[in-house]
Amino acid sequence: MQHASSPDPDPARAGFVARPLPGLRAAGVAGRQPRVSWRAGALAVRDEHGACLVVEATRVHRLRLGATGTSLGKVHMARVFIEGGDPKAPLLLQADNPHDRGYAPVMRRLAEAVAARRGLAALEHGLGDGDARGLFLWTLAVAAGATVLAFTVWAEPFGTLGITLFVLAMAAIVALAGWEAHFVHRPASLGSLDEVDRYLPR
Numbered sequence: 001m002q003h004a005s006s007p008d009p010d011p012a013r014a015g016f017v018a019r020p021l022p023g024l025r026a027a028g029v030a031g032r033q034p035r036v037s038w039r040a041g042a043l044a045v046r047d048e049h050g051a052c053l054v055v056e057a058t059r060v061h062r063l064r065l066g067a068t069g070t071s072l073g074k075v076h077m078a079r080v081f082i083e084g085g086d087p088k089a090p091l092l093l094q095a096d097n098p099h100d101r102g103y104a105p106v107m108r109r110l111a112e113a114v115a116a117r118r119g120l121a122a123l124e125h126g127l128g129d130g131d132a133r134g135l136f137l138w139t140l141a142v143a144a145g146a147t148v149l150a151f152t153v154w155a156e157p158f159g160t161l162g163i164t165l166f167v168l169a170m171a172a173i174v175a176l177a178g179w180e181a182h183f184v185h186r187p188a189s190l191g192s193l194d195e196v197d198r199y200l201p202r
Contacts, residue, residue, distance in 0.1 A: 012038035012109045016102030018045065019094045027053045027091065036093055037102075038109040043080070045093075055091065057113035059083045064090070064124040064187055065107060065199040074098065076201050077127075078107050095201075104200040111196045125199045126187035143170040 015037030018024065024034055024045060031047025038044075045053040062081035067074050077094040081087060095103040114122050150158065150166045158166065190196065 010105075011102055012105040014102055015044075015106055016100040017096045019096045020047075021092050021094065023089065023092050024053070029053050033096070036106055038106045041113060043093075043106070043110060055080065055082060057110060058117060060110070060114050060122075061118060062090075062122050062124065063107075063111055063114045064126060065111070065196065066125060066127040067199065067201075068127060074201070076103060076199070078110075080110075098201070101201075104197075104202070107200055108196055112193065115193055120192065121189050123190040123193075123196065124187045125190055125195070140174055143174045146170055 015035050018034045018036045020030075020032050020034055024030075027045075029045050029047045029051050031049050031051065034045050034047045036043060036045050041057050043053075043055040043057075045055075059082050060080055061083050064079040064081070065076070066079070067076045069075075075094065075098045077092060079090040079092055081090045085091070111123055147167055147170050150163050190199075
């Protein structure tokens with residue numbers, strides 16, 4: 001028998017501290033340290049001022065799990081598409097600390113609940129078509145700028161061979177970014193619940 005004063009052994013109930021993104025503020029959770037937890041079949045987002053947003057799993061018609069690389073390492077995020085909400089502006093949840101171990105169990109519980117009600121088609125991985133294109137175009141712009149510099153500024157000290165190798169390296173980076181944008185960041189349905197853990201931090 002567990003006493004009320006004993007620590008909660010369920011990491012999904014303990015949850016994680018989310019980054020205070022605009023979507024949460026728009027939903028009425030305006031604190032700087034909103035905590036996301038899983039309770040009784042729902043996401044509960046509560047800030048330090050007592051404001052609380054409850055999203056029942058039955059109202060979630062699609063869940064998209066994604067990750068992107070930053071200077072802090074890999075950052076995971078979840079887009080929660082809610083019935084009646086703007087399909088172009090889902091609720092975006094991201095752990096404030098990318099190493100917070102509470103994020104994965106909360107999202108795993110949500111994914112299981114959504115799949116049980118909506119089927120696997122309601123579970124996706126990726127970021128979004130716009131994000132995927134944006135990341136690719138940003139990489140392309142940086143590579144193009146570096147290539148222009150190579151021909152105009154570094155041509156003499158690098159020599160023909162050096163410039164050729166540099167351009168080939170930039171082309172490889174752009175190709176890799178295109179592959180990642182299409183196969184990793186572009187939204188696609190998960191094939192099974194077992195795949196959920198592939199898109200959660202470990």
